Amino acid sequence: xxxxxxxxxxxxxxxxxxxxxxxxxxxxxxxxxxxxxxxxxxxxxxxxxxxxxxxxxxxxxxxxxxxxxxxxxxxxxxxxxxxxxxxxxxxxxxxxxxxxxxxxxxxxxxxxxxxxxxxxxxxxxxxxxxxxxxxxxxxxxxxxxxxxxxxxxx
Amino acid sequence: xxxxxxxxxxxxxxxxxxxxxxxxxxxxxxxxxxxxxxxxxxxxxxxxxxxxxxxxxxxxxxxxxxxxxxxxxxxxxxxxxxxx
Numbered sequence: 001x002x003x004x005x006x007x008x009x010x011x012x013x014x015x016x017x018x019x020x021x022x023x024x025x026x027x028x029x030x031x032x033x034x035x036x037x038x039x040x041x042x043x044x045x046x047x048x049x050x051x052x053x054x055x056x057x058x059x060x061x062x063x064x065x066x067x068x069x070x071x072x073x074x075x076x077x078x079x080x081x082x083x084x085x086x087x088x089x090x091x092x093x094x095x096x097x098x099x100x101x102x103x104x105x106x107x108x109x110x111x112x113x114x115x116x117x118x119x120x121x122x123x124x125x126x127x128x129x130x131x132x133x134x135x136x137x138x139x140x141x142x143x144x145x146x147x148x149x150x151x152x153x154x
Numbered sequence: 155x156x157x158x159x160x161x162x163x164x165x166x167x168x169x170x171x172x173x174x175x176x177x178x179x180x181x182x183x184x185x186x187x188x189x190x191x192x193x194x195x196x197x198x199x200x201x202x203x204x205x206x207x208x209x210x211x212x213x214x215x216x217x218x219x220x221x222x223x224x225x226x227x228x229x230x231x232x233x234x235x236x237x238x
Binding site: 034050051052053055056059060081092093113116117118119120121122123124125134135136137 | 159161211214216230232233234235236237238
């Protein structure tokens with residue numbers, strides 16, 4: 001269940017191929033890629049800088065993957081999250097889940113993203129024409145994570 | 155000593171990324187450490203005021219206000235996370 005926190009970009013095809021290689025029990029691979037948008041709350045975004053908490057970031061992502069594995073029947077999962085300066089259109093985050101069937105793989109992938117949004121220690125700062133600003137957390141992210149129930153202590 | 159880290163907007167508001175401090179008598183939880191830090195006044199009082207959304211971690215695990223803190227711990231304060 002690998003986790004990578006890196007400045008560099010990633011290649012979806014290569015990551016999927018590496019995750020499924022040699023395991024022919026896998027019948028479903030679900031992936032999610034998050035991208036930097038060029039607008040946010042009505043303002044144009046020139047660039048974005050992602051800060052994180054080295055050490056805790058990796059631990060929290062590993063914990064989320066363990067939780068996903070305990071809830072659904074999946075073979076493997078991968079999270080790559082970038083940090084540093086990113087431009088509109090750049091890839092930020094990748095989640096890949098491999099399982100025997102699509103139901104568990106879809107659910108686990110969505111769960112991992114919902115939990116990552118509220119638990120992994122990343123913070124976004126946007127550069128706009130009016131200057132830099134820290135992105136505010138969205139209450140919708142909390143409710144997206146809460147709908148999975150059985151919330152672990154936060 | 156106890157290591158205290160600050161991230162993102164909180165780090166900028168406080169002008170402090172990390173520090174080592176001796177926990178005073180009576181500071182035994184995340185909540186009481188926050189009150190102790192806010193008592194420094196100035197940006198500390200405003201950025202750590204009770205109405206501000208501040209999250210914490212102890213030894214790199216998400217913590218609650220009542221989570222214990224002790225000498226040798228690594229405590230972090232930060233705004234609600236916005237990754238993904």
